[in-house]
Amino acid sequence: MEEPDLFTAAAEERQAKEPAGSPLAVRMRPRTLDEVVGQQHLLKPGSPLRRLVGEGGGGPAGSSSVLLWGPPGTGKTTLAYVVSQATKKRFVELSAITAGVKEVRAVIEGARRASGMHGQDTVLFLDEIHRFSKAQQDSLLPAVENRWVTLIAATTENPYFSIISPLLSRSLLLTLESLTDDDIRGLLHRALSEERGLAGAVTLGEDAEAHLLRIAGGDARRALTALEAGAGAALDKGEDEVTLQTLEEAVDRAAVKYDRDGDQHYDVTSALIKSIRGSDADAALHYLARQIEAGEDPRFIARRLMISASEDIGMADSTALQTAVAAAQAVAMVGFPEAALILAHATVALALAPKSNAVTMAIGAAQADVRAGKTGPVPAHLRDGHYKGAEKLGHGKGYVYPHDVPGAIAAQQYAPDELHGKHYYEPTRYGAEARYTDIVEMVRSRLKGEGG
Incomplete structure (x- = not known):
């Protein structure tokens, strides 16, 4: 079996003769590391x-394998190709989606033949x-260990x-x-002006241009593909400018009226949170x-969901915060x-959860009192009594250790006198918080020395 070779001599010759026939993303592919976009x-x-391509003292000691980890469209394939070009090595590409052990072994055997017969x-x-x-x-290990190939592997998941x-x-x-x-x-x-573009x-x-940046979402290949479609549509119309309307028609995707740096950014974010608060999962989605379509940072969205979980749901369903935190970690x-699925999962869960702003109101009221100067000294029996001289000052004296009394709730004062x-x-009767209404009443009664 002949191994798949992405850049055979025939392909290179054809590409050199007819560069306009290749996709724009291929024509604009960097030829050297200096042409690589980003990744500074x-x-x-x-x-x-x-060093891997021989600049500044040769390749990294002890490594003939490279793992490239990053989101789609960040240049993983490009970097692999640049390395092969700079080192004048054959370039063979396989996809783990379609290839298996048989194909990997065929490539490795072909590499050994090319090395032995042609150097x-x-x-x-x-x-x-x-x-x-x-x-x-595991099937890759012998080739890596014996340097039969220079393996450059790409992944979008945490390696x-x-x-x-x-x-x-x-x-x-x-x-x-x-x-x-x-x-x-x-x-x-560069793609607009360069001869190969x-x-x-x-x-x-x-x-x-603003729309292209939005729909690219940090993906260079997507941006160039959309630009090529828009340019083709404009030229077909006899126009020399790619307008927003032409671009929309070409990529079959309406521009999202959303500006990450302007009012729409805050308006849409506000509408998302208020829809969750109002339990309207459809509007929230x-x-x-x-x-998402505007290219918003998924981490920003996840942070807002975490805040919503405590601000609008709180003790009514404490698992909402766990869901939001898990979503933030996952994205x-x-x-x-794929992060869109995770954010949608969390958004629907929060929208349909029971709602309570009791925690929000509680911390707000407590902070308001502190800002108003309502603090007062910490009661003496609650002060630290472990350092030398504390007993003489009466610190810690009279403190009742809750675990020493039935029910682990001691009748003593915790707040400052004021x-x-x-x-x-003040808990609500919604969701899981309903049971805390009775608990809070019981605890406050016990703290006053009432009840048994």
Whole structure:
């Protein structure tokens, strides 16, 4: 079986003769590390990636395998190709979605033949390696250990959870970050002007550029693909500018009226939270979708959900906060597009949870009293009595250890004199908080020395 080779001599020759026939994203693919967009933390002089391609003293000691971890569209395939070009090695690409152990072994055997017969080393780029089972990942170890191939594997999932330890320990782990709007904007401008791109055939309207940045979501490939579609549509109309309307028609996607830095950012976020508070899951999902489609940072959305869980649900369902926190942790590891499912899960759970703002009102009232100067000294029996001289000052004297009394609730004063008897937390009768109404009444009675 002949191994799949993405960049054969014939393909390169065809691409050189007919560059306009290749997709814009392919034509704009960086040819050197200096052309790579973003990832400046990996591209500094003397960095492991620079050394890997022979700059500044050769490759990283003890590593012939590289793991690229980052969101889609951040340049994982591009970096692998640049490495192969810079080191003048054959480039073979496999996807863990379609390839198995048989295909991996065929590539490795082909690499050994190419090395033995022609003295040519091979870069094996394995995309979405996290989809490989443990046994499939094990099949890569001999090739990595014996340097039969330079393995460059890409994953969008946390490699510490998805990659076997032997492979992880033998690899250089490089973390790629989502591209910023400025990164994408610079790439779009290059694509518009450079000869291998659109060579000045069209310009890009300001609104259209803003929309491209929104729908790109930090994905360079998506941005270039949309730009190419918009440019083609404009030229078909005989126009030399890609307008917002033309771009929308070309990508079949309406522009979201949402500005991450303007009023709409706050309006849509406010509407999301108020819809959750109002228990309207459908409306909440609508506003969530608008945020996602506008390219909102999923971590920002997750933070707002965590706040909502305590502000509007609180003790009525304490598991709502657990759900929101779990969602925040999950989106930090997963990223878009799958993060949309996690955020939707949390949004629906919070919208349908019983509501109570008792905790919000309680801390608000307590803070208001503190700001108004209603503090007062800590009662002497509650003060720290462990240091030398505390007993002489009467600190800790008379304190009743609650665990020494029946029910573990001692009849003693905890608040300062000025606030003794002041109640902040007033539970509702909604959801799980209903049972706390009776508990709070019982505790307050016991603290006063009433009841048994």
